Amino acid sequence: MNLPSSAQPSTRIGDVMRLIRGRIAARSLTPGEKLPSIRALAASMQLSTSTVVEAYERLGAEGVICSRPGSGFFVAGPLAPLSMAEIGPRLDRAVDPFWVSRQSLQADDAMLKPGCGWLPPDWLPQASLRRGMRQLARAEESTLADYGTPLGLAPLRQLLARRMAERGVEASADQIVLTDSGTHAIDLVCRFLIEPGDTVLVDDPCYFNFLAVLRAHRARIVGVPMTPSGPDLVHFERAIAEHAPRLYITNAAIHNPTGASLSPVTAHRVLKLAEAADLTIVEDEVFADLEPVVAPRLAAFDGLQRVVQVGSFSKTLSAAARVGHVALRQDWVEGLVDLKIATSFGSSQLSSSLVLQVLRDGSYRKHVEGLRLRLARAAVEVGGRLKALGIRPWLEPQAGIFLWCQLPDGADAAALSQAALAQGLVLAPGNVFSPTQSAPDFMRFNVAQSQDERLFAFLRQALGRRTR
Amino acid sequence: MNLPSSAQPSTRIGDVMRLIRGRIAARSLTPGEKLPSIRALAASMQLSTSTVVEAYERLGAEGVICSRPGSGFFVAGPLAPLSMAEIGPRLDRAVDPFWVSRQSLQADDAMLKPGCGWLPPDWLPQASLRRGMRQLARAEESTLADYGTPLGLAPLRQLLARRMAERGVEASADQIVLTDSGTHAIDLVCRFLIEPGDTVLVDDPCYFNFLAVLRAHRARIVGVPMTPSGPDLVHFERAIAEHAPRLYITNAAIHNPTGASLSPVTAHRVLKLAEAADLTIVEDEVFADLEPVVAPRLAAFDGLQRVVQVGSFSKTLSAAARVGHVALRQDWVEGLVDLKIATSFGSSQLSSSLVLQVLRDGSYRKHVEGLRLRLARAAVEVGGRLKALGIRPWLEPQAGIFLWCQLPDGADAAALSQAALAQGLVLAPGNVFSPTQSAPDFMRFNVAQSQDERLFAFLRQALGRRTR
Numbered sequence: 001m002n003l004p005s006s007a008q009p010s011t012r013i014g015d016v017m018r019l020i021r022g023r024i025a026a027r028s029l030t031p032g033e034k035l036p037s038i039r040a041l042a043a044s045m046q047l048s049t050s051t052v053v054e055a056y057e058r059l060g061a062e063g064v065i066c067s068r069p070g071s072g073f074f075v076a077g078p079l080a081p082l083s084m085a086e087i088g089p090r091l092d093r094a095v096d097p098f099w100v101s102r103q104s105l106q107a108d109d110a111m112l113k114p115g116c117g118w119l120p121p122d123w124l125p126q127a128s129l130r131r132g133m134r135q136l137a138r139a140e141e142s143t144l145a146d147y148g149t150p151l152g153l154a155p156l157r158q159l160l161a162r163r164m165a166e167r168g169v170e171a172s173a174d175q176i177v178l179t180d181s182g183t184h185a186i187d188l189v190c191r192f193l194i195e196p197g198d199t200v201l202v203d204d205p206c207y208f209n210f211l212a213v214l215r216a217h218r219a220r221i222v223g224v225p226m227t228p229s230g231p232d233l234v235h236f237e238r239a240i241a242e243h244a245p246r247l248y249i250t251n252a253a254i255h256n257p258t259g260a261s262l263s264p265v266t267a268h269r270v271l272k273l274a275e276a277a278d279l280t281i282v283e284d285e286v287f288a289d290l291e292p293v294v295a296p297r298l299a300a301f302d303g304l305q306r307v308v309q310v311g312s313f314s315k316t317l318s319a320a321a322r323v324g325h326v327a328l329r330q331d332w333v334e335g336l337v338d339l340k341i342a343t344s345f346g347s348s349q350l351s352s353s354l355v356l357q358v359l360r361d362g363s364y365r366k367h368v369e370g371l372r373l374r375l376a377r378a379a380v381e382v383g384g385r386l387k388a389l390g391i392r393p394w395l396e397p398q399a400g401i402f403l404w405c406q407l408p409d410g411a412d413a414a415a416l417s418q419a420a421l422a423q424g425l426v427l428a429p430g431n432v433f434s435p436t437q438s439a440p441d442f443m444r445f446n447v448a449q450s451q452d453e454r455l456f457a458f459l460r461q462a463l464g465r466r467t468r
Numbered sequence: 469m470n471l472p473s474s475a476q477p478s479t480r481i482g483d484v485m486r487l488i489r490g491r492i493a494a495r496s497l498t499p500g501e502k503l504p505s506i507r508a509l510a511a512s513m514q515l516s517t518s519t520v521v522e523a524y525e526r527l528g529a530e531g532v533i534c535s536r537p538g539s540g541f542f543v544a545g546p547l548a549p550l551s552m553a554e555i556g557p558r559l560d561r562a563v564d565p566f567w568v569s570r571q572s573l574q575a576d577d578a579m580l581k582p583g584c585g586w587l588p589p590d591w592l593p594q595a596s597l598r599r600g601m602r603q604l605a606r607a608e609e610s611t612l613a614d615y616g617t618p619l620g621l622a623p624l625r626q627l628l629a630r631r632m633a634e635r636g637v638e639a640s641a642d643q644i645v646l647t648d649s650g651t652h653a654i655d656l657v658c659r660f661l662i663e664p665g666d667t668v669l670v671d672d673p674c675y676f677n678f679l680a681v682l683r684a685h686r687a688r689i690v691g692v693p694m695t696p697s698g699p700d701l702v703h704f705e706r707a708i709a710e711h712a713p714r715l716y717i718t719n720a721a722i723h724n725p726t727g728a729s730l731s732p733v734t735a736h737r738v739l740k741l742a743e744a745a746d747l748t749i750v751e752d753e754v755f756a757d758l759e760p761v762v763a764p765r766l767a768a769f770d771g772l773q774r775v776v777q778v779g780s781f782s783k784t785l786s787a788a789a790r791v792g793h794v795a796l797r798q799d800w801v802e803g804l805v806d807l808k809i810a811t812s813f814g815s816s817q818l819s820s821s822l823v824l825q826v827l828r829d830g831s832y833r834k835h836v837e838g839l840r841l842r843l844a845r846a847a848v849e850v851g852g853r854l855k856a857l858g859i860r861p862w863l864e865p866q867a868g869i870f871l872w873c874q875l876p877d878g879a880d881a882a883a884l885s886q887a888a889l890a891q892g893l894v895l896a897p898g899n900v901f902s903p904t905q906s907a908p909d910f911m912r913f914n915v916a917q918s919q920d921e922r923l924f925a926f927l928r929q930a931l932g933r934r935t936r
Contacts, residue, residue: 144788
């Protein structure tokens with residue numbers, strides 16, 4: 001019931017705004033939390049619903065709260081972009097950096113995932129993993145039950161140091177810290193090096209979870225356009241001058257999503273610019289094992305002075321094991337390890353022992369070589385089928401699992417992805433990779449997950465209908 | 469060489485201070501980083517070393533930098549307490565919240581660890597773990613190689629929901645999120661609920677890693693004295709009134725380090741105070757399986773409205789597997805899972821499958837019952853031997869692995885721990901547990917790790933020498 005009020009409408013609107021602001025300040029309403037419904041608040045304050053509507057709308061214009069159609073009003077704030085709890089059914093969720101992760105991770109076996117970022121399980125070294133598990137069943141008591149050492153399993157760190165040396169990066173095992181995943185490695189490095197509000201450069205497009213983890217750290221994100229040989233140097237230099245970034249996060253080896261590889265000239269120039277601006281670089285080489293020819297590593301040129309290298313085994317060995325690693329300056333190791341202990345206490349002895357077993361297994365190199373070949377064939381085949389539909393790869397990548405493609409006639413990749421989801425297909429629309437939202441007609445295809453006829457039938461129909 | 473200068477000494481000192489401040493502002497010097505040596509800076513600026521010394525000392529007095537005897541000067545700042553990279557040999561490191569973790573985790577097999585927080589590996593269900601590993605070696609391909617679902621392995625979450633129900637906490641499996649450890653669970657909850665500068669209440673004493681993780685989140689920490697039946701209610705109420713805390717982090721079941729159990733009266737009163745102040749409570753029940761009789765759970769009284777419950781399997785099943793869990797309000801789940809994906813992408817399918825196998829194994833309940841008995845016996849025996857040395861338990865705990873003890877005649881537990889380390893013994897001095905540093909003569913003993921004669925010989929000698 002809307003009661004008449006003797007006060008000025010603007011005063012009454014102000015009362016509602018003050019009430020909500022006060023609750024947010026006192027944290028009885030926290031970021032992401034739903035506000036009282038308009039009807040309920042109007043009743044409790046003996047005001048008309050239109051007064052509450054107006055107050056909510058003004059608070060919305062100020063960015064204090066935000067509305068979600070059909071769901072109500074929610075507290076905005078620093079954490080709000082991450083607290084999307086109430087958004088409801090997955091089809092309603094905006095295409096944000098989490099969209100592809102969530103859809104891919106929660107897809108059931110009946111769904112196709114051409115948009116996901118990993119290989120199907122039967123492309124991974126199953127026999128070797130099973131052998132590793134059987135060996136682990138006979139391991140020492142402490143391997144099965146104890147916490148690991150602060151840096152993580154020493155023989156695995158030694159093996160990683162040898163692998164890094166093969167790629168031109170000199171690091172001792174004491175400079176390598178094991179983590180629970182490559183993502184966890186990046187998160188720890190961000191925790192160690194950046195403060196809320198710091199600016200971080202990323203490639204545009206870049207791996208969408210870089211955007212998600214940086215948002216979790218409340219970093220300001222600045223995108224630098226990507227070229228087939230690395231970041232665009234003119235933009236890179238300008239971004240440094242304009243934004244004084246603290247960090248630049250990029251891929252080494254095969255760039256996600258574009259498949260680009262850093263050229264030696266670009267690598268050298270990026271490092272020179274970083275040195276002049278005292279910029280730290282995080283180089284993620286999660287796809288390194290898929291390279292047939294080793295591309296330049298910033299960490300190799302730099303000697304791990306201002307470059308931190310991270311990686312994991314999720315793409316070529318197992319994503320179920322959760323083992324990542326970070327290699328960094330010796331004098332940063334202890335600080336990073338303190339943060340690791342404070343926030344996760346230690347890395348898994350079991351998982352790292354399993355990874356060590358598989359890497360030591362004579363069959364791993366052969367597995368990886370087979371994988372490269374199989375992926376190269378799949379890239380040719382999938383690329384050909386996409387081109388036949390007018391979907392053009394931006395680059396013919398030298399290796400890896402992705403084709404970064406432009407849709408014909410400016411088709412909207414986000415709308416296409418929403419339509420695909422309704423038909424059991426998880427796609428990866430371009431703008432989830434783009435901090436500037438400048439890839440609306442791009443899409444990333446995982447060639448290992450794009451082998452089912454249903455994908456092409458869907459694309460043919462959806463794009464054909466569109467242009468008809 | 470110290471060159472004469474025509475400028476005023478105070479101006480020259482100011483120049484040095486401005487230079488260092490400028491570098492810190494520009495981040496060419498970052499928190500924890502070593503400053504140029506006095507000699508080098510004096511030479512490069514053509515100043516006397518005494519000018520630089522004076523400038524450094526003034527910056528030190530301002531808290532901008534800090535000195536570490538024998539190592540030089542380092543940038544202070546928000547991250548500095550966590551970036552202790554350069555502190556050098558472990559014996560030199562101050563007794564801080566990381567001390568016991570680091571010493572315990574990096575101790576080799578020759579060392580004794582009466583101060584550590586976990587059971588020896590041969591106290592854990594080795595046969596069942598080995599059986600579980602062999603079963604896993606025959607698991608589905610996706611279990612061995614794929615990412616898990618965003619919330620984590622569903623059957624394990626269902627089993628956890630049933631276990632929580634046995635302890636009076638009603639939660640659906642959809643309110644339970646798996647994490648990489650109990651510590652990771654607390655870290656995620658902090659990320660979700662607190663902002664830098666927020667105040668968090670902890671028990672005094674409390675588990676030292678609560679202090680470490682809260683420091684990583686830049687929280688203000690306020691301690692509330694502990695009593696044998698829970699936090700001191702007068703102090704708890706006063707702390708809420710004075711500090712308007714956002715969160716209270718405590719143990720459910722068996723309190724670490726004291727062994728206290730919450731009484732129903734205290735539980736009820738704590739919740740009433742929390743409700744009135746809109747305080748969220750994190751209840752860590754990592755030692756729950758060791759309870760013979762279930763103590764009240766705040767989450768049970770509250771129905772997971774303002775209580776978040778976390779736990780793990782590191783104490784009774786395996787610390788090598790790294791599986792933790794958090795149960796929370798349904799409408800907070802999605803936001804927390806977004807943060808989990810952003811910062812670790814997913815929890816380990818392998819580890820959670822192994823934990824599920826062991827929990828389902830008929831022998832687990834028997835294992836836990838045996839553990840309780842063995843710990844009860846060890847507590848009596850170790851308690852008796854400590855008392856004979858004048859070391860008095862603050863409480864005879866009903867269960868668990870710790871005795872929280874006061875040393876005789878105000879002996880300094882930190883000094884004793886440093887001396888013990890030199891003899892291959894990791895002890896846990898009281899002040900690492902105390903946010904107010906009010907337990908200098910207390911020490912936590914792990915009864916399962918205090919069975920070696922060398923411990924008592926050391927204590928006898930060290931305390932005897934002291935009082936002689």
